[in-house]
Amino acid sequence: MLRKDMTVEEAVMENKDVMPKLADMGIDYNLVAMENLNDALGEKNIDFDRFVEEIEGPNIYKEVEQFRDKSIEEIIKHIVTVIHPYELDMVEQIDSGFRKTIKKYYKERGEQLFVIYEIVLLIKAELVSHFSSEEEFEFKEALKGKEVDFENLIAEHEKTIGLFDRIKVLTHSYNLNTEISEIKELEDKMKTLDTHMRKHIYLENEILFKK
Ligand SMILES: [Fe+2]
Numbered sequence: 315m316l317r318k319d320m321t322v323e324e325a326v327m328e329n330k331d332v333m334p335k336l337a338d339m340g341i342d343y344n345l346v347a348m349e350n351l352n353d354a355l356g357e358k359n360i361d362f363d364r365f366v367e368e369i370e371g372p373n374i375y376k377e378v379e380q381f382r383d384k385s386i387e388e389i390i391k392h393i394v395t396v397i398h399p400y401e402l403d404m405v406e407q408i409d410s411g412f413r414k415t416i417k418k419y420y421k422e423r424g425e426q427l428f429v430i431y432e433i434v435l436l437i438k439a440e441l442v443s444h445f446s447s448e449e450e451f452e453f454k455e456a457l458k459g460k461e462v463d464f465e466n467l468i469a470e471h472e473k474t475i476g477l478f479d480r481i482k483v484l485t486h487s488y489n490l491n492t493e494i495s496e497i498k499e500l501e502d503k504m505k506t507l508d509t510h511m512r513k514h515i516y517l518e519n520e521i522l523f524k525k
């Protein structure tokens with residue numbers, strides 16, 4: 315992810331699309347490599363947020379940033395009472411949707427749906443275990459004011475994102491090119507959960523675990 319405090323050189327190493335984009339905008343990399351990215355863009359009257367959006371797509375994490383000023387207690391409460399129950403309910407709905415849809419459209423789409431469904435189940439199992447660990451262990455310790463090692467959770471986040479990335483590839487970014495309403499509904503729900511999950515992980519990795 316590109317950040318305002320990066321140098322141009324760091325931004326180029328972070329994302330391969332930065333270099334051609336700079337060239338497009340008439341910025342000579344060699345002259346600004348050591349400069350701060352935000353400043354280098356500012357000199358050409360280019361808005362930082364717009365630049366990032368053109369490279370990374372709309373910033374889904376912007377609204378998560380509001381949690382930066384909140385306390386550890388408030389953030390954990392929100393995760394445990396709002397985010398975790400919502401995502402568990404969503405994955406449950408997706409699971410039952412797949413079961414019904416695979417049966418109903420077995421001949422036409424059964425095999426294709428099954429491959430995606432297998433990964434949905436891996437995600438479901440991962441979330442059940444991961445949320446339990448957070449709620450019963452790491453978050454409790456953090457609320458007691460203890461130093462908590464979040465390394466394990468961060469590794470599990472990586473794994474979950476990897477599973478969503480696989481679903482994204484298999485579904486052509488949640489577009490299975492179908493008129494079947496049940497499959498469209500599954501696409502929508504998986505896409506919603508994907509975005510929700512990425513924001514949730516950002517909130518934990520970038521804000522909560524760094525407090
Ligand atoms: Fe969580």
Ligand SMILES: [Fe+2]
Nearest residue numbers: 444448467518
């Ligand atoms: Fe987590």
